[in-house]
Amino acid sequence: MADLNVITHDILIVGAGLAGTWAAMSAGENGVKDIGVLSKVHPLRSHSSAAQGGIAAALNNVRPVEGTGPRGPLEQIPPGDDPIDSPDLHMFDTIKGSDWLGDQGAIEIMVNEAPEIVYQYERMGCVFSRTPDGRIAQRRFGGHSVPRANYAADYTGHVLLHTIHEQAVRNGVKFYAEWYCLDLLVEDNVCRGVVALDITTGELYLIRAKAVFFGTGGYGRAWKITSNATANTGDGVAIAYNAGVPLMDMEFVQFHPTGVYGKGILMSEACRGEGGYLRNVNGDRFMENYAPDKMELAPRDLVSRSEQTEIEQGRGVGADGEGIYLDMTHLGAEKIMERLPQVRELALNFAGVDIIDAPAPIQPTAHYSMGGIPVNANGQVISDAEGTPVVGFYAAGECACISVHGANRLGTNSLLGASVFGRRSGKAMAAFVLSGAALQPVDEGAVKKNRQCISTLMDDSSINGKKESPAAIAEELKTAMTRYAGVFRDEERLTLACEKVQELTDRFKNARIMDKSRRFNTDLLGAIETEHLLTFSKVIVNSGLARTESRGAHYRTDYPKRDDEDWLKHTMAHKDSNGEPELSYKDVDIDWDRYPPQERKY
Ligand SMILES: Cc1cc2nc3c(=O)[nH]c(=O)nc-3n(C[C@H](O)[C@H](O)[C@H](O)COP(=O)(O)OP(=O)(O)OC[C@H]3O[C@@H](n4cnc5c(N)ncnc54)[C@H](O)[C@@H]3O)c2cc1C
Numbered sequence: 128m129a130d131l132n133v134i135t136h137d138i139l140i141v142g143a144g145l146a147g148t149w150a151a152m153s154a155g156e157n158g159v160k161d162i163g164v165l166s167k168v169h170p171l172r173s174h175s176s177a178a179q180g181g182i183a184a185a186l187n188n189v190r191p192v193e194g195t196g197p198r199g200p201l202e203q204i205p206p207g208d209d210p211i212d213s214p215d216l217h218m219f220d221t222i223k224g225s226d227w228l229g230d231q232g233a234i235e236i237m238v239n240e241a242p243e244i245v246y247q248y249e250r251m252g253c254v255f256s257r258t259p260d261g262r263i264a265q266r267r268f269g270g271h272s273v274p275r276a277n278y279a280a281d282y283t284g285h286v287l288l289h290t291i292h293e294q295a296v297r298n299g300v301k302f303y304a305e306w307y308c309l310d311l312l313v314e315d316n317v318c319r320g321v322v323a324l325d326i327t328t329g330e331l332y333l334i335r336a337k338a339v340f341f342g343t344g345g346y347g348r349a350w351k352i353t354s355n356a357t358a359n360t361g362d363g364v365a366i367a368y369n370a371g372v373p374l375m376d377m378e379f380v381q382f383h384p385t386g387v388y389g390k391g392i393l394m395s396e397a398c399r400g401e402g403g404y405l406r407n408v409n410g411d412r413f414m415e416n417y418a419p420d421k422m423e424l425a426p427r428d429l430v431s432r433s434e435q436t437e438i439e440q441g442r443g444v445g446a447d448g449e450g451i452y453l454d455m456t457h458l459g460a461e462k463i464m465e466r467l468p469q470v471r472e473l474a475l476n477f478a479g480v481d482i483i484d485a486p487a488p489i490q491p492t493a494h495y496s497m498g499g500i501p502v503n504a505n506g507q508v509i510s511d512a513e514g515t516p517v518v519g520f521y522a523a524g525e526c527a528c529i530s531v532h533g534a535n536r537l538g539t540n541s542l543l544g545a546s547v548f549g550r551r552s553g554k555a556m557a558a559f560v561l562s563g564a565a566l567q568p569v570d571e572g573a574v575k576k577n578r579q580c581i582s583t584l585m586d587d588s589s590i591n592g593k594k595e596s597p598a599a600i601a602e603e604l605k606t607a608m609t610r611y612a613g614v615f616r617d618e619e620r621l622t623l624a625c626e627k628v629q630e631l632t633d634r635f636k637n638a639r640i641m642d643k644s645r646r647f648n649t650d651l652l653g654a655i656e657t658e659h660l661l662t663f664s665k666v667i668v669n670s671g672l673a674r675t676e677s678r679g680a681h682y683r684t685d686y687p688k689r690d691d692e693d694w695l696k697h698t699m700a701h702k703d704s705n706g707e708p709e710l711s712y713k714d715v716d717i718d719w720d721r722y723p724p725q726e727r728k729y
Pocket residue numbers: 141142143144145146147165166167168170173174175176177178179180181182183283284306307308309342343344345354355356358362363393494495523524525526538539540541542543545
């Protein structure tokens with residue numbers, strides 16, 4: 128094709144959050160020089176930079192003051208004293224948090240590499256908060272038995288991403304800011320490159336690479352109330368699925384207990400880690416009735432369900448009774464200004480409340496996607512339950528499912544997982560490229576196909592009054608997902624969700640956009656993203672309908688018990704020839720001697 132724009136790289140990375148940037152950095156450090164990174168937003172606006180609370184690692188820098196209980200103050204551990212934390216304890220907490228769906232081999236790798244990766248950030252210049260003697264400060268987080276969250280006030284993701292981005296730039300990685308990946312080219316189980324759009328010019332490019340990595344982040348934007356950035360539309364998972372790659376455990380979506388009421392913007396779990404209370408309309412700390420030991424620091428799935436129960440039983444707050452109070456007034460202005468300055472600002476701006484003086488209204492918010500593109504612990508994407516690799520295709524971070532988070536992620540384990548497995552993927556890709564991997568032939572018709580899809584979205588001449596607005600379809604989808612695939616689910620609701628997603632998918636065929644221009648066409652991007660939301664939402668609701676048990680974040684009121692006999696397994700969804708998800712299952716990696724399944728109580 129005469130007008131075909133072609134770019135080649137040894138390694139092409141899609142996504143400039145922590146996972147993508149670590150993969151680029153580490154591939155570079157391991158000897159690959161020609162690395163390109165695409166990001167649809169400016170790299171430093173990736174959602175990783177919105178992370179507030181911390182990154183987990185058993186550093187043993189602080190412990191609770193003896194005799195003060197689970198909410199009391201922390202003190203630093205003098206050098207030489209017995210450690211209170213260990214990678215083993217971190218591993219157990221993570222497995223329990225995952226409701227035994229996490230793969231234990233991968234979890235072990237993550238917790239063992241955690242201290243080293245945090246110190247690597249520190250050596251690169253990351254400005255962590257400190258203990259009085261200068262060590263990295265740690266705070267409590269939900270589901271972790273001891274203080275283990277390493278933090279930089281409540282800007283942790285921001286400082287981690289800036290630190291690693293600087294290093295990638297220093298190592299000569301080429302960033303393509305505001306480039307949008309449209310398609311992944313996989314043939315005969317071998318990945319060959321991607322089709323991408325330069326958002327600033329509207330030009331389409333074929334990008335060929337010996338290895339492609341996806342670090343495209345999460346997909347909370349399929350819900351109305353979400354903590355996720357507008358860019359978190361699950362493009363990577365939808366694109367991979369369309370290219371024939373399966374998706375794993377998509378039914379497991381985490382609802383964070385404290386999004387700003389009516390808006391979803393996150394108020395970090397650090398609020399409760401620092402001692403904040405949850406109260407219902409009567410002022411009661413209702414967690415006493417649901418998790419008497421851990422109280423507000425029970426894991427997120429349990430706290431969100433407890434809040435939703437209070438709300439549904441009429442003890443909620445706010446105009447429609449759909450809220451709960453997060454009360455930090457007893458923490459004092461000094462602690463709030465030192466540890467939670469961003470949260471205070473968010474509450475002032477989005478709830479109109481100063482948390483120093485008054486409780487903030489909050490509600491559960493769609494937050495984290497446990498499922499995604501199945502990979503092994505080196506980031507190699509797999510195409511079936513046997514672990515057959517998709518040659519040359521790698522993924523890590525929130526778009527991937529390793530699975531270290533299983534049915535429910537513990538807070539602070541995600542920045543950790545994105546960093547550890549991003550780094551491991553970079554190393555594995557470098558080994559693959561340096562062992563002689565070659566650029567593979569590509570079907571140039573792929574660019575034509577993508578150009579045709581864009582033309583169709585812009586051409587309303589054939590529609591005759593049946594024109595659909597992508598934005599309206601996205602709105603209806605988000606409402607349906609919130610209503611029917613939220614904190615509580617059952618057969619009736621999930622069936623309605625499946626029907627609604629199908630109806631909207633059919634209607635999307637007539638979706639047309641208003642803006643026909645080339646440069647910065649956000650109308651076009653919005654339409655493509657809506658199609659991605661529909662694609663993976665179909666997998667979420669079908670996988671959820673099939674899983675007739677409750678485990679972690681997937682809670683079925685009609686099957687309220689965990690059912691290990693039938694459901695201790697990962698869901699794998701392939702797109703069949705009719706475009707429908709075909710479900711199969713994969714064993715969970717369990718060390719039966721060390722960590723056999725137990726009842727999950729807090
Ligand atoms: C508000 C908030 C607070 C959080 N706090 C914490 C916390 O304290 N601790 C913790 O462990 N976890 C936290 N998390 C979760 C954690 O931040 C994320 O899971 C993690 O940062 C994801 O990193 P990532 O590299 O996978 O993706 P992201 O950082 O989301 O980056 C995705 C990248 O992919 C790019 N991309 C996506 N689609 C395309 C496309 N089609 N074409 C080109 N580029 C594309 C984007 O531009 C971006 O660069 C929080 C999440 C949120 C939303």
